Amino acid sequence: MPLSVHFHDQRPQAAGRSLREEVLAGFAERPKTTPPKLFYDRRGSELFEQICRQPEYYPTRTEELILARAAHDIAEIAGQDASLVELGSGASRKVRLLLEAMHPASYLGIDISEDFLRTSTRRLAADYPWLEVHAACADFSRPMSLPDGFAGEHPLAFFPGSSIGNFDPEEAQAFLANLHELLPEGGGLLIGVDLVKDRDVLEAAYNDRAGVTAAFNLNLLERIRRELDSDIEPGTFVHRAFFNPADSRIEMHLVSDRAQDVEIEGERFHFTAGESLHTENSYKYSAEGFRTLASRAGFCALALWTDPQALFSVHYLQR
Numbered sequence: 001m002p003l004s005v006h007f008h009d010q011r012p013q014a015a016g017r018s019l020r021e022e023v024l025a026g027f028a029e030r031p032k033t034t035p036p037k038l039f040y041d042r043r044g045s046e047l048f049e050q051i052c053r054q055p056e057y058y059p060t061r062t063e064e065l066i067l068a069r070a071a072h073d074i075a076e077i078a079g080q081d082a083s084l085v086e087l088g089s090g091a092s093r094k095v096r097l098l099l100e101a102m103h104p105a106s107y108l109g110i111d112i113s114e115d116f117l118r119t120s121t122r123r124l125a126a127d128y129p130w131l132e133v134h135a136a137c138a139d140f141s142r143p144m145s146l147p148d149g150f151a152g153e154h155p156l157a158f159f160p161g162s163s164i165g166n167f168d169p170e171e172a173q174a175f176l177a178n179l180h181e182l183l184p185e186g187g188g189l190l191i192g193v194d195l196v197k198d199r200d201v202l203e204a205a206y207n208d209r210a211g212v213t214a215a216f217n218l219n220l221l222e223r224i225r226r227e228l229d230s231d232i233e234p235g236t237f238v239h240r241a242f243f244n245p246a247d248s249r250i251e252m253h254l255v256s257d258r259a260q261d262v263e264i265e266g267e268r269f270h271f272t273a274g275e276s277l278h279t280e281n282s283y284k285y286s287a288e289g290f291r292t293l294a295s296r297a298g299f300c301a302l303a304l305w306t307d308p309q310a311l312f313s314v315h316y317l318q319r
């Protein structure tokens with residue numbers, strides 16, 4: 001397949017801490033904690049794709065349903081000259097629904113995982129020959145800038161999947177404020193946000209019967225073993241996910257099944273039996289609560305779509 005994707009490497013200016021630095025700093029914290037972006041090596045990204053297909057994991061299919069129904073309204077609000085900027089993977093059906101309804105001249109996919117980004121944007125370029133496809137490898141949880149050509153074209157930024165939920169509310173507001181700054185006047189942000197709901201439904205989504213979410217969580221330890229100098233044994237840790245109603249979030253942990261010392265890059269870390277490494281938070285919002293957060297970041301709420309069971313929401317925000 002010819003390379004028909006314009007690639008922009010934004011890693012040097014957006015460079016965050018390396019895996020080694022993140023892991024050593026996170027294991028030294030009390031309680032031990034690691035940022036969720038560490039899940040997404042190649043294997044982690046594949047496992048996440050599998051999570052999205054699990055029957056218990058309602059967010060993906062529900063957001064798709066909402067977008068399928070709303071795509072033409074979205075295209076109308078965005079206007080004819082809008083370009084599309086996707087924050088995260090470009091492989092999903094969701095962005096295709098928008099591409100087909102909006103027919104933008106150009107698309108920019110931004111992702112931290114270079115392999116995944118290259119594969120998914122090449123696929124889009126092959127499937128939509130009329131589309132000018134750009135790919136930017138960047139960590140979009142940090143300040144970044146749009147490549148030349150995108151800032152002036154009435155971009156619609158698309159941030160699906162409730163990935164905003166993986167930030168703490170203060171970080172989420174700062175992230176939204178950063179996007180607000182990135183977008184020109186009149187630019188839009190279409191964002192998927194998981195809604196707070198019945199605890200059983202939430203907990204089942206993060207404890208699927210096939211064990212894919214557990215494998216996704218444990219892959220973090222496999223990754224530490226693969227990529228760093230470490231004797232950590234993933235088999236001595238257990239996946240745990242539960243809803244914390246006080247903070248309105250699902251928490252994911254890896255719990256040590258024994259007292260043990262693990263070595264990483266020459267440093268030793270002690271786990272007591274039952275001690276956990278906190279690997280992820282996934283915040284759940286009310287539609288109103290999210291609108292308040294977005295308006296604090298400077299956005300105007302233009303439209304909101306949800307599904308009949310009010311499981312998930314998609315907000316159209318404008319700068």
Ligand code: AVI
Binds near residue numbers: 161163206280
């Ligand atoms: C990417 N993010 C929105 C997912 C979530 O639901 O918080 C990641 C995930 N973690 C476990 N399952 C899915």
